[in-house]
Amino acid sequence: MKRSLQCAALLLAATLSRPALADDTDDTTDPSLGLSPGTPSSTVIPGGMAPAFGQHPKDDQDWRFDFHGFFNMPFRVGIRSRQSPGPGESSTVLHAPPVVPDDLRTFSHTGVVPLPYAQLNLSYGNSVVTGNVILLARNATSAASYFDPPSQAGINDVFLSFNVPNLAKNVHFEANVGAFSNRYGIMGEYDEGRYATPIFARTNGAGENILAKLALGDVSISLEQGIQGQNDKSPPQIIPDAWNDYSLATVGTTFVNHAHVGLGYKHFVTLGGHYMTAWSQDDRASVGALNPDGRINLVGGELRFTMGRFGHLFVGAAHVNADKSASVGRTVEILNTRGGQGLIDFYLGPNSNGTGKLTTFAAQYDLSLARLLRYPDLFEGDGPDIFISLFGIQTLVKSNDPAFDGVTKRKFGAMGSYSLLPWLAATVRYDRVQPDTGDDSKTFSTVSPALLFRTGWQAHDQIALQYSHWFYGANTNVLRAGYPAVEDHSIVPDKDMVSLTASFWW
Amino acid sequence: MARRLRRLAQTALLVSATLSTLPRAVHAQGAALPAAPASPANDDDAQPSQEQxxxxxxxxxxxxxxxxxxxxxxxxxxxxxxxxxxxxxxxxxxxxxRDELDPAGYVPGYRKSMGLGIAPWVPRVGSVPGGFTPSFAAPSPTSDWSFNFTGYMSAALRTSWSPRKNDASPDQHTTGYHSPPQTADQYGTFTGTNTVPGSWADMTFQYGNRYVTGYVSIATYDPSRAASYTNPGSQYLLNNVYMTVRVPPLDHARLAFTVGAVPNFYGALEQYGVGAYAPYVIGYVPGVGETANFEYDLSQSLTLQVEQGVRGVISSPPKGIVNNNSTGFANQNWPASWVHHEHIGFLHRGEIQVQGALHYFYNWSMDDRTAQPVDDTMTIGVDEAHPKDGHISELGADFRVLGGRFGYLAAAGAYVRGRDSALLTGLNTYGGTGVRLFKDWWGQNSHGNGTLAVVGAEYNLSIGTLARYPLAFYGEGPDLIAMVAFQHAQTTSDDAAFDGRARNKFGTEWTYRMLSWFGIGARFDHVRPNSKDPDESFSVITPKLYFKSNWTSHDLVTVQYARWFYGSHTAAQGTDPVAHENLDNQMLSVAFGMWW
Structure with a gap:
């Protein structure tokens, strides 16, 4: 009995004793009967294999915090003469924002009117995996005269990035998993182009995106695939209002699946092909009426020339086929419109039942003259330069709504800039927009000279002092106003705008 | 055709010659590139930096x-x-x-990423104008930028109580507890004495170098965890977004520009804060725009300071906007408003530092979009069908003495004049915007016409510093701190009820820090909101206990009790008015504050 007890005691002691851990000498843990207030209020990660929040990783010296961001903050004033001023009213009116046909969701958007935007990228990770959180706002509260909840997106993107550069010989693998956005048809070399419009689509949702690149000598092959959905759906009783960004109960849970293939040669040219399908098959979207399951399909191709001193050229074409797309949600954005309802509002028309086609062609060419003309002498953007940019988009609409069927929309422009001093540059931009090439009276143009102030030749900061003048046709009427914004043909637009914009990124 | 080609070639040569012979200024210090060579004719032979x-x-x-x-x-x-x-x-x-360039910066034609899309973390914007600023994702030369993270936060548990207003039923207590406290002390109004602690969290992320810094701040006055309902307007989220450019020092002069969305504050009566009473005696200018600051050293000890600014709003309330909590109670009748402001002052350095300044503000609107089809007869004093272009002008002056052992003294005054300003926003004077001046200071029968004159002063003294002189004392020991403050405001108005009305308040606070982690204090305030009705006057006394982690730590926990002594007509004004019969006269709070 006594021996049994001794054995039991030894066994118990062996069970209770534990190996000395590095943390044994760490006395920074506060005594507590509950969880630390900073512990996330979410469920545990499945599997039981991931250390809990707050535990140091074994190789924490390989991890690091990164902080990047971008903002664009404009002071803008639209100017025109007042019609029939009365007592106590001045003969000139000043508007903020400028009352001009430049709404982001419409084809008429040119990007001439600077838009407020701020983004903070917080990331933590190592060379293989990084956690990313992006805070985003399209307004600054201290400069807002009213609170517009949708303009403060808050925590917008939350995703993991995996980067495996040498998965196999000459194979590079990347993946993003979480809530993020994909964009295809990027006219700029590193940004969304002069029109801030991905010509294929923008996807928004939670899901995955996998990229694989294979290098075979001078040729590289890129394969990309992604699928995303939404976290939730507008409840049936929701009333469209500002606080919910005018959400509709008739829009169903939407998914988007997309695949892309690219063929590159010597970093000189890339040929890309895109396919995307977004659909909804949600019975909850049929509130009080039969609401068919909707779908939007997209195919497209692009050629991107990275021509060294000869500049950068993007040429792309996209074909969108929307079928009863009213129930397709904001997971997919075509030409900056949101979901099927966006296509209906801005391209297909209210009587289209969300059915129609868009065929889009786009191109953008950028050139640094100093780089071209000084070659083979070295020029790295650290001196006087002339920058030229040419760009344009054309979209043909086929719609079940006769009023919108057969309309061709076209816009094109040019920008020339002269960088003369490290801190000073001048630019002028011309845009011409034809909302309907069959009706010239709706066409309008803008001219926008600007002075650019910065702290160096290649600075990440810029203050742009810009003046813009609009030349309107007799029936230029793509102006939207109200809350929510709707087309208002009674609006008299501003002819002039002055803006002072701070742009900064890190 | 041949002639055209010849012309093109000649043009190209001409451009090339122009580009190569233009004088190149010294490279910006922030760039990784060195200064141009001494000979101005040889611009293309700039020497590469060491790493290149x-x-x-x-x-x-x-x-x-x-x-x-x-x-x-x-x-x-x-x-x-x-x-x-x-x-x-x-x-x-x-x-x-080889035609290669790494990093290419803004120069197009050297794209590194061969992906078919664009990375999720690239901002969802187009190109910035000009083409010379490298895009967010473009490889750029390295720079000497650094990151800084600063902030402030406070939060408070607070409750006021009083006997239940109607008879308690068997299932009800006879005392009612309220949060937020229902007292006459409303923040930002004249009856406010800062007795009731609030919550505020403000984080600022800075990135830049000695010449340019970008700032983004996130703020809220209502942390969600402690909120009993979702209050969208309380989450400012991205609040201030701006950058400051500091021109390389000129001879005895300094010039800086701030561009973006950030307010300017004037008339603070404390060295590092607004003072014993909010709001700012002179006011503040919110919005987006620019501020230019210029300083010139007239001598070793005397500096001239000049400041100029223009502010507007990003957008004015659109037609059809709902006037409720979700929109910050915005009004579609508010026009787009603008403010320009100019300031001139001096700073005298020495053992006793003296600073003074004069200020001028002009706030106006010229917006035709707010006219309604018919006048709303429920809104007295405003004709929504024929809104006039209103304006507010303000002159201000302030003076402050950083007296070393003698403490800190500040005084400020302002004269505000409004015309047809009932719907005007933008400039926040001592009495608020035109909207608040119309409602709380000039009356509805004023139609937004009136004047407001205000003066205020505050004196803070560390008796421990004074008593220890000439020994240096940096707050790392027992101390007795005293504060005295007063403010007086007077209005003229087309509304007889507000014409000639004077308001004043004064207070004093004494704090004894006896231990590195503990101190006690007490504050007394007396408020006279209406010279035409002495029964609106009230007083409040507030004993406090302070807890810190060290003498000069940046943290503070305050436990306080407050007792109000109301007149028979005392009421709370502002956006959350409280009638006299609903006022509580006692409050208990536990608050914390920390900054970094």
Whole structure:
């Protein structure tokens, strides 16, 4: 009995004793009967294999915090003469924002009117995996005269990035998993182009995106695939209002699946092909009426020339086929419109039942003259330069709504800039927009000279002092106003705008 | 055709010659690139920076002998036989020349990423104007930028109580507890004394170098965790977004520009804060725009300070906006408003530092979009069908003495004049915007016409510093701190009820810090909101206990009790008015504050 007890005691002691851990000498843990207030209020990660929040990783010296961001903050004033001023009213009116046909969701958007935007990228990770959180706002509260909840997106993107550069010989693998956005048809070399419009689509949702690149000598092959959905759906009783960004109960849970293939040669040219399908098959979207399951399909191709001193050229074409797309949600954005309802509002028309086609062609060419003309002498953007940019988009609409069927929309422009001093540059931009090439009276143009102030030749900061003048046709009427914004043909637009914009990124 | 080609070639040569002969200023300090060579005719021979030399060793100029890196060459030497170089080196084979550029910065044609899309973390914006600022994702030269994270936060548990207003039923207590406290002390109004602690969290992320810094702040006055309902307007989220550019020092002068969305504050009565009473005696200017600051040293001890600014709003409330909590109670009748402001002052340095300034503000609107089809007869004093272009002008002055052991004294005054300003926002004077001046200071029968004159002063003294002199004392020991403050405001108005009305308040606070972690204090305030009705006056007394982690730590926990003594007509004004019969006269709070 006594021996049994001794054995039991030894066994118990062996069970209770534990190996000395590095943390044994760490006395920074506060005594507590509950969880630390900073512990996330979410469920545990499945599997039981991931250390809990707050535990140091074994190789924490390989991890690091990164902080990047971008903002664009404009002071803008639209100017025109007042019609029939009365007592106590001045003969000139000043508007903020400028009352001009430049709404982001419409084809008429040119990007001439600077838009407020701020983004903070917080990331933590190592060379293989990084956690990313992006805070985003399209307004600054201290400069807002009213609170517009949708303009403060808050925590917008939350995703993991995996980067495996040498998965196999000459194979590079990347993946993003979480809530993020994909964009295809990027006219700029590193940004969304002069029109801030991905010509294929923008996807928004939670899901995955996998990229694989294979290098075979001078040729590289890129394969990309992604699928995303939404976290939730507008409840049936929701009333469209500002606080919910005018959400509709008739829009169903939407998914988007997309695949892309690219063929590159010597970093000189890339040929890309895109396919995307977004659909909804949600019975909850049929509130009080039969609401068919909707779908939007997209195919497209692009050629991107990275021509060294000869500049950068993007040429792309996209074909969108929307079928009863009213129930397709904001997971997919075509030409900056949101979901099927966006296509209906801005391209297909209210009587289209969300059915129609868009065929889009786009191109953008950028050139640094100093780089071209000084070659083979070295020029790295650290001196006087002339920058030229040419760009344009054309979209043909086929719609079940006769009023919108057969309309061709076209816009094109040019920008020339002269960088003369490290801190000073001048630019002028011309845009011409034809909302309907069959009706010239709706066409309008803008001219926008600007002075650019910065702290160096290649600075990440810029203050742009810009003046813009609009030349309107007799029936230029793509102006939207109200809350929510709707087309208002009674609006008299501003002819002039002055803006002072701070742009900064890190 | 041949003639056209010849013309094109000639134009190209002309442009090339122009680009190569333009004088190149000294490179910005922030760039990784060095200064231009001394000879102005040889712009294309700028020497690469140290980190680029190793990369550039692979690239050589064709048909030119490789020279010593310090030798300056004419740019057109390739077309004619060159003189014998000092250190002849065989020219590299032409096939080694590659059209590569890394990092390319803004220069197009050298895209590194061959992906078919764009990375999720790239901002969802187009190109910035001009084409010369590298895009967010473009590889750029390295720089000497640094990150800084600053902030402030406070939060408070607070409750006021009083006997239940109607008879308690068997299932009800006879005392009612309220949060937020229902007292006459409303923040930002004249009856506010800062007795009731609030919550505020403000984080500022800064990134930049000595010449340019970008700032983004996130703020809220209602942390969600402690909120009993979702209050969208309380989450400012991205609140201030701006950058400051500091021009390299000129001779005895300094110039800086701030551009973006950030307010300017004037008339603070404390060294590092607004003072014993909010709001700012002179006011503040919110919005987006620019502020230019110029300083010039007139002598070793005297500096001239000049400031100028313009502010507007990002957008004015659109037609159809709902006037409720979700929109911050915005009004579609508010026009787009603008403010320009100018200031001039001086700073005298020495053992006693003195600073003074004069201020001028002009707030106006010229917006035709707010006219309604018919006048809303429920809103007295405003004709929504024929809104006039209103304006507010303000003159202000302030004076402050940083007296060393004698403490800190500040005084400020302002004269505000409004015309048809009932719907005007923008400039926040001592009495608020035109909207609040109309409602709380000039009356509805004023139609937004009136004047407001205000003066205020505050004196803070550390008796421990005074008593220890000439020994230096930096707060790391027992101390007795005293504060005295007063403010007086007077209005004229077309509304008889507000014309000639004076308001004043004064207070004093004494704090004894006896231990590094503990102190006690007490504060007394007396408020007279209406010279025409003495029964609106009230007083409040507030004993406090303070807890810190150390003498000069940046943290503070305050436990306080407050007792109000109301007149028979005392009421709370502002956006959350409380009638006299609903006022609580006692409050208990536990609050914390911390900054970094």
């Amino acid at each position: 030399r190793s990369a550039n060793e692979e690239r050589s100029k064709p048909s030119e002998p490789e020279t010593n890196k310090d030798t300056v060459k004419p740019s057109n030497a390739a077309a004619s036989p060159a003189a014998a170089p000092e250190l002849p080196v065989p020219a590299p084979p032409t096939s080694q020349v």
